[in-house]
Amino acid sequence: MTDESIITTSDLNLWYHDTHALQSISIAIPRNRVTALIGPSGCGKSTLLRCFNRLNDLIDSVRVTGTIMLSGNNIHEPGTDVVQLRKRIGMVFQKPNPFPKSVYENVAYGPRVHGIKDKVELDRIVEKSLCDAALYDEVRDRLHESALSLSGGQQQRLCIARTLAVEPEVILMDEPCSALDPIATGKIEKLIDNLKQDYTVIIVTHNMQQAARVSDYTGFMYLGKLIECGRTRQIFENPKEDLTENYITGRFG
Amino acid sequence: MVQQEPDNEKTGHYRNRNDSSAAEARELRERAIKAVWFCTALTAILAIVFIILFLVRDSLPVVRDIGIVPFLTGTDWYPSGDPPVYGIAVLVIGTVLVTLGAMALAVPLSIGCAIYIAELAPLTVKNIVKPAIELLAGIPSVVYGFFGLIVLTDFIRVTFDVPSGETWLAGSILLAIMALPTIISISEDAISMVPSEYKEGSLAIGATRWQTISQVLVPGALSGITAAIILGFGRAIGETMAVMMVTGNAAIIPNPVWNVLSPVRTLTGTLGIEMGEVAVGSDHYAALFGVAVVLLAITLLVNSAAVLILNSIRERQSGRHSRKKRTIMTGKVWDQIRRPALIGEFLLLAVFLFVALPAHAALLITAGIIAGYCLRNLLDAKQAERIAFTLIIAAAAIVLLILAVILQDIIVHGLSAISWEFLTEGPKDLGRAGGIFPAIIGTFCLVTGAILFALPLGVGAAIYLIEYTKEGRITRLIRITVDLLNGTPSIVFGLFGLAFLVYFLNFGVSLLAGQVTLGLMVLPTIIRATEEALRTIPGSLREGSLALGATRWQTIWRVVLPPAVPGIVTGTILSIGRAAGETAPIMFTAVVFSQRYLTASVFEPVMALPYHLFILATNVPGSSTNKYGTALVLLLLVIGIYSVAIYVRSHFAKKMRG
Numbered sequence: 001m002t003d004e005s006i007i008t009t010s011d012l013n014l015w016y017h018d019t020h021a022l023q024s025i026s027i028a029i030p031r032n033r034v035t036a037l038i039g040p041s042g043c044g045k046s047t048l049l050r051c052f053n054r055l056n057d058l059i060d061s062v063r064v065t066g067t068i069m070l071s072g073n074n075i076h077e078p079g080t081d082v083v084q085l086r087k088r089i090g091m092v093f094q095k096p097n098p099f100p101k102s103v104y105e106n107v108a109y110g111p112r113v114h115g116i117k118d119k120v121e122l123d124r125i126v127e128k129s130l131c132d133a134a135l136y137d138e139v140r141d142r143l144h145e146s147a148l149s150l151s152g153g154q155q156q157r158l159c160i161a162r163t164l165a166v167e168p169e170v171i172l173m174d175e176p177c178s179a180l181d182p183i184a185t186g187k188i189e190k191l192i193d194n195l196k197q198d199y200t201v202i203i204v205t206h207n208m209q210q211a212a213r214v215s216d217y218t219g220f221m222y223l224g225k226l227i228e229c230g231r232t233r234q235i236f237e238n239p240k241e242d243l244t245e246n247y248i249t250g251r252f253g
Numbered sequence: 254m255v256q257q258e259p260d261n262e263k264t265g266h267y268r269n270r271n272d273s274s275a276a277e278a279r280e281l282r283e284r285a286i287k288a289v290w291f292c293t294a295l296t297a298i299l300a301i302v303f304i305i306l307f308l309v310r311d312s313l314p315v316v317r318d319i320g321i322v323p324f325l326t327g328t329d330w331y332p333s334g335d336p337p338v339y340g341i342a343v344l345v346i347g348t349v350l351v352t353l354g355a356m357a358l359a360v361p362l363s364i365g366c367a368i369y370i371a372e373l374a375p376l377t378v379k380n381i382v383k384p385a386i387e388l389l390a391g392i393p394s395v396v397y398g399f400f401g402l403i404v405l406t407d408f409i410r411v412t413f414d415v416p417s418g419e420t421w422l423a424g425s426i427l428l429a430i431m432a433l434p435t436i437i438s439i440s441e442d443a444i445s446m447v448p449s450e451y452k453e454g455s456l457a458i459g460a461t462r463w464q465t466i467s468q469v470l471v472p473g474a475l476s477g478i479t480a481a482i483i484l485g486f487g488r489a490i491g492e493t494m495a496v497m498m499v500t501g502n503a504a505i506i507p508n509p510v511w512n513v514l515s516p517v518r519t520l521t522g523t524l525g526i527e528m529g530e531v532a533v534g535s536d537h538y539a540a541l542f543g544v545a546v547v548l549l550a551i552t553l554l555v556n557s558a559a560v561l562i563l564n565s566i567r568e569r570q571s572g573r574h575s576r577k578k579r580t581i582m583t584g585k586v587w588d589q590i591r592r593p594a595l596i597g598e599f600l601l602l603a604v605f606l607f608v609a610l611p612a613h614a615a616l617l618i619t620a621g622i623i624a625g626y627c628l629r630n631l632l633d634a635k636q637a638e639r640i641a642f643t644l645i646i647a648a649a650a651i652v653l654l655i656l657a658v659i660l661q662d663i664i665v666h667g668l669s670a671i672s673w674e675f676l677t678e679g680p681k682d683l684g685r686a687g688g689i690f691p692a693i694i695g696t697f698c699l700v701t702g703a704i705l706f707a708l709p710l711g712v713g714a715a716i717y718l719i720e721y722t723k724e725g726r727i728t729r730l731i732r733i734t735v736d737l738l739n740g741t742p743s744i745v746f747g748l749f750g751l752a753f754l755v756y757f758l759n760f761g762v763s764l765l766a767g768q769v770t771l772g773l774m775v776l777p778t779i780i781r782a783t784e785e786a787l788r789t790i791p792g793s794l795r796e797g798s799l800a801l802g803a804t805r806w807q808t809i810w811r812v813v814l815p816p817a818v819p820g821i822v823t824g825t826i827l828s829i830g831r832a833a834g835e836t837a838p839i840m841f842t843a844v845v846f847s848q849r850y851l852t853a854s855v856f857e858p859v860m861a862l863p864y865h866l867f868i869l870a871t872n873v874p875g876s877s878t879n880k881y882g883t884a885l886v887l888l889l890l891v892i893g894i895y896s897v898a899i900y901v902r903s904h905f906a907k908k909m910r911g
Contacts (some may be wrong), residue, residue, distance in 0.1 A: 060723045064609060081276045087802030097793035100816050109811065110801040159797070166801050 003030035006170060006200050007052060008176075012066035014047060014056070021047050022067070023224045029170075033203045034192060036215035036232065038208060040247070041220040045204040049172050052202065053089040054082055059072075071169075087114065092169035094175045096155035098147035098162075103130075103139050106147045106158055110166035125165050133161035136189050146211060153184025160191065171195065175201040179212065189214050212236050220244045267448050273763075279804060281549055286806045287721055293713030293729050295499035297780065300773050304741065308549065308753040312542035315339070317415065318535065324543055330518070331502040332527060332537045337792045339540040341547060343504050347517035349553075351500060352489045354425030354513060355432055362429070362481055363436035365648025367478075371444040372439070374465055383441075384899050389656050390434035392888065393834025393897035395863040397883050398498030399870045400659050401427040405647075406499055419501035422513040427495050432485035437652070439484060442478020443566075444470055460877035465640035476562050483559035490521075491552045491742025493837040494863075497522035498871060520548045521837075528841055534758065545748045549741060556740030595626075637693035663884050670882025675751055680847055680860075684869050685876040689713060689883055695764075695859030696890075698753075699843060702768025702855070703775060703832045708825060710772075711779030718780075719787040719807050743837040746774045748840035765855040767843020774838050774842050775828035782824020786817035818903035834891045836863040862887045 005028035014022035022044050029035050037045040047056065054075060056062045059183055068075045087110075099108050107126040116122060126143070130136035135157040139150070147158055150223040156176055156185070163171055174194070177185040192214050195201055205211050211218055212232060228235060228244045239245045303586055315324050319339050329338015370382055405426060406418030435901045447470050455465040471478070501516025504523075508515065526818050625640075632640070674688055681687030714731070722728050750770030758794055760766040790813050798808040844864040866883045 019504070033573065055796060055800060058799070081273075081280075083279065083802050083804050084276065086800055091796075091800035093793060093797065093800075095793060097791070097797040099794060099812050109798070110803070113798075113801065113803040113807045113811070123893075162797075196455065 006031040033216040035217040036211035039221035089162035091172040104143040129161040129165040170200045290717035294717040313538035315543040346517040351424040355428035358429035367440035369649035394494045398495035401499040424500035428489045447473035480559045480562040487555040493521040493744040495523040525679035572736035574763035622842040666881040667885025670878040692860040692865040703771035706772030715783030746838040767839040786820025
């Protein structure tokens with residue numbers, strides 16, 4: 001890989017109870033690129049994603065070994081400020097999860113919890129984030145209506161806007177389109193393409209076409225192991241491993 | 254808040270992002286908040302420990318002076334004899350008899366009514382019947398007692414031509430009515446929770462609705478129904494005021510033992526009657542605390558059994574056991590217990606019927622039931638269904654009729670007493686004339702204080718349990734104590750308040766002692782309501798907030814709590830209703846019967862509506878109008894509070910659904 005990497009893991013292992021869910025994962029995520037993680041259900045893609053912002057901490061009986069370096073700092077170091085970490089690494093979830101508040105309040109939530117109180121500044125951030133998430137034109141007249149009144153695709157873009165509002169460096173996306181129809185999916189994919197100018201995006205997806213369309217790099221995971229990782233083009237056209245080829249050509253999964 | 258200067262360089266509005274001192278301060282604050290909630294969660298544990306500690310401490314002389322064995326096995330209770338005799342076996346027997354009688358009446362009615370609500374009732378009827386049942390639960394026990402004393406005992410006296418209607422039968426009927434709502438609502442939940450695929454599967458192979466209900470739904474809901482019955486049993490054992498007012502309170506074993514027209518005396522009744530006039534530190538005082546310990550032990554045992562069953566159901570539903578195993582299990586159990594359960598129930602009912610009805614009528618009904626049971630296989634499925642549904646609808650109708658009779662009696666007689674003066678003046682002539690204003694204010698102060706005490710503790714404990722901890726030993730311990738606290742009879746809270754707050758902390762009989770006692774009593778209700786409300790908030794919202802870099806507390810405060818408010822409010826309103834109607838906890842801790850002035854400080858006693866009604870009904874002859882007036886005001890107050898709670902809940906439930 002020629003691009004500079006922003007996150008690197010080495011020998012990352014994770015157990016739920018006795019299940020060895022991630023086995024010795026070493027991967028480098030390039031800065032300002034879109035990296036896709038693909039693989040059959042239960043292979044550990046989402047678990048790996050949730051390691052990057054330490055969201056697995058919330059789950060009982062999870063044990064992690066190995067290192068994850070974010071711009072040269074180990075995020076498992078005892079003194080690590082998890083709150084800061086999660087501000088730097090935003091996340092968009094599988095199902096849109098807007099807060100039961102207004103559209104405006106959803107986007108303003110992040111800046112507010114990080115101490116911004118100035119109304120003018122908040123307005124500016126909300127507008128900019130909604131624009132960047134390609135949602136502003138659709139909701140400019142209903143900023144103060146409940147976010148739950150938006151369509152599923154709009155809710156998901158709202159969640160992206162909410163993530164952008166805290167200006168993360170990396171955005172994790174956990175199957176962001178799995179609950180959406182094809183039109184909404186198309187909008188999100190276009191958005192992802194635009195985002196990589198300012199952000200690093202890591203996306204987990206079930207949909208191989210989607211991975212091929214949006215990503216620069218692809219990692220293929222299987223049964224908790226990272227089988228192969230490289231430029232998307234190379235993975236899809238000329239995989240080195242038989243497992244990868246079998247999966248890509250649809251022989252299992 | 255983390256201080257961050259807005260800064261317009263580049264796009265960065267967060268400049269000091271790695272300011273470590275800010276991070277440390279934030280971390281410290283988070284820890285402090287967590288510690289506060291941990292402490293609130295500990296109050297539940299402390300409360301139960303203190304209750305047990307003080308009851309046991311004050312009952313210790315029993316062991317020394319009376320001896321445990323004579324105390325537990327003695328069948329004579331003569332505290333005023335010379336020498337006094339303290340044997341509580343007679344009281345235990347009284348309690349068991351009254352409660353068993355109540356169960357014999359309540360169980361068939363409740364299950365019938367639950368089946369009706371869950372399966373037969375059209376939606377509109379269901380929307381009326383369910384809140385009506387909840388209203389039945391909201392009626393204060395002293396109002397039940399009042400109704401029983403005035404109407405029921407009179408009815409029994411005239412019908413059976415006995416010198417006094419204050420009997421075992423009256424106690425059982427009244428307790429049955431009071432146990433109905435508990436058993437109905439939990440059984441109904443259990444029946445409704447049987448997966449609809451089972452029901453559809455049964456109907457799809459051509460079973461009738463009744464076959465489906467009796468062979469699929471009821472067996473599937475069996476453990477829930479069992480738990481419901483046990484909880485109803487627990488509630489009946491711990492009930493004080495109503496029982497004390499109608500059972501006659503003679504400490505004798507009925508002769509013959511199935512004579513339901515004999516007066517009896519229960520554990521709770523003994524406490525209610527004698528605790529007020531006993532010298533502190535005497536043997537009698539210790540013996541009464543001994544009674545309370547026994548009562549607490551019995552109710553805790555009964556309630557733990559129910560809680561265990563309910564928990565195992567919950568676990569199964571969350572999928573820790575396979576569903577298949579469960580149906581086979583309950584199916585087997587059902588087959589084994591069906592016959593003995595039916596026969597036992599039938600025998601109990603027969604006793605009641607024989608005593609309660611003229612002999613030939615009882616014989617006829619009994620013969621009819623036996624014939625029906627033997628001939629049931631000769632009926633075709635359609636006819637069986639018709640008969641079963643008739644009985645079920647009859648059960649539901651009886652329950653509603655009971656509610657209607659009670660409300661009608663109190664409203665009709667009470668309305669004539671209500672006037673502006675009645676509501677705004679103090680009592681005169683021992684409450685026969687004048688009004689009840691100080692009692693209204695007293696109840697208001699008691700309830701306000703209780704909620705101010707319990708709400709922060711309860712909400713804090715629930716937040717700690719749901720938001721801060723992983724399931725472990727501590728949470729399990731706290732949950733168990735909350736369950737224990739919830740099952741503690743209200744009279745036991747009263748005794749604890751007396752021993753701990755009034756004497757040990759030297760509050761005296763005072764408003765403050767009453768507020769704290771009532772507060773402890775409603776604490777588990779608030780904790781549970783808040784827990785339920787927090788549990789319904791999807792985890793994805795918490796993750797969404799944490800993933801934006803919000804702290805734990807910011808997430809709770811801004812994202813989790815706001816949508817949980819309706820649930821918390823509902824729980825709080827229910828607690829207010831309960832606190833306003835309770836008599837037993839304040840009887841020895843906070844109230845006086847007559848007071849000319851309003852209380853000026855929290856260290857003085859107050860008047861309270863339920864206690865006022867109790868004294869008027871039992872100790873002041875010739876105050877008929879004012880009795881009914883007081884009962885009506887109390888009833889309207891509590892029902893009003895409950896109605897608000899029911900409205901809030903359904904309103905927000907609709908809103909949540911969109």
